[in-house]
Amino acid sequence: MTMPSYHVLVVDDSKRDALLLERTLRQAEDAVFSVTCVETAQAGLDAFDAHTYDLVLLDYYLPDMDGLTFLQQKRERGVATPVIMLTAFGQGPGLPVAALQAGAMDYFSKYDATSSLLSKAIKQAIERARLEAQAEQDAARLRALEATVERLQEQRHPQEEA
Numbered sequence: 001m002t003m004p005s006y007h008v009l010v011v012d013d014s015k016r017d018a019l020l021l022e023r024t025l026r027q028a029e030d031a032v033f034s035v036t037c038v039e040t041a042q043a044g045l046d047a048f049d050a051h052t053y054d055l056v057l058l059d060y061y062l063p064d065m066d067g068l069t070f071l072q073q074k075r076e077r078g079v080a081t082p083v084i085m086l087t088a089f090g091q092g093p094g095l096p097v098a099a100l101q102a103g104a105m106d107y108f109s110k111y112d113a114t115s116s117l118l119s120k121a122i123k124q125a126i127e128r129a130r131l132e133a134q135a136e137q138d139a140a141r142l143r144a145l146e147a148t149v150e151r152l153q154e155q156r157h158p159q160e161e162a
Contacts, residue, residue, distance in 0.1 A: 005032040006122060007052070009081075011044035011070070012037065012059040017088060017110055021057055021118070028119040039063075041070040048079045055122050058104070060087040060095065071102040082129040084121055086110045105129065 008025060012018040018037040025033035036051070038044050041062045047053070056074075060067035067085050074083070085104040087095070088111070096107040105125035108117075 003030065003032050004123070005034070006054040006126065007034050007036070008122065009044060009047055009051075009053040009056045010035055010037045011039075011041060011056060011062065012086075013039045013062050014059070014088070015039070017059065021086075021110070021113065024113055024115045024118055027115040029115070031119050031123065033119075033122075041065040041067075041073075044070065045073055045077065045079075048074070048077065048081070053081050054126055056081055056083040057118075058083050058085050059110075060085055060099070061089065067104075068098060068102045071099070071104060075103055080129065080133065082125040084108075084125055086113065 010018050010021050012021065015037075018039075022035040022037065025035055036047065036053070038047055041064050044056065044058070058067050058070060062070070065073075067087075071083060071085075074081070082105045083103065084106045085099045086107075087109060099107045105128055106121050108121070
């Protein structure tokens with residue numbers, strides 16, 4: 001049986017943390033991860049112009065913008081790639097909630113990032129993003145069908161009155 005393969009973009013200004021995340025992903029036993037690392041949020045946003053990624057692992061604290069701003073700019077660019085936000089620094093309960101409200105699929109401490117946790121979180125985030133995109137497509141098709149039914153009903157009413 002072939003293991004699933006994912007291309008992950010790591011956006012983290014700490015080379016040490018990025019390498020640790022990459023090493024952790026390579027230890028996963030249930031998937032194969034190819035990893036691209038960049039050190040700034042802008043480099044992460046620019047990376048979408050050149051490549052397609054299955055998921056982004058995003059550090060909250062970056063030198064050029066914070067993770068919430070990255071999520072906003074990613075959304076403004078129309079990039080649908082799911083994001084898991086990570087931080088090495090403890091935060092109050094407000095930041096994880098804000099990250100999820102801003103579009104992150106998950107949020108946790110880098111120190112909790114074991115290979116099994118990361119692998120599971122990545123697969124869940126990718127599947128959730130796929131299901132959300134499918135739901136949007138289904139809703140658009142439903143709206144189109146409803147509009148067609150409405151037009152057909154309008155065309156039918158004048159014929160009944162004649």
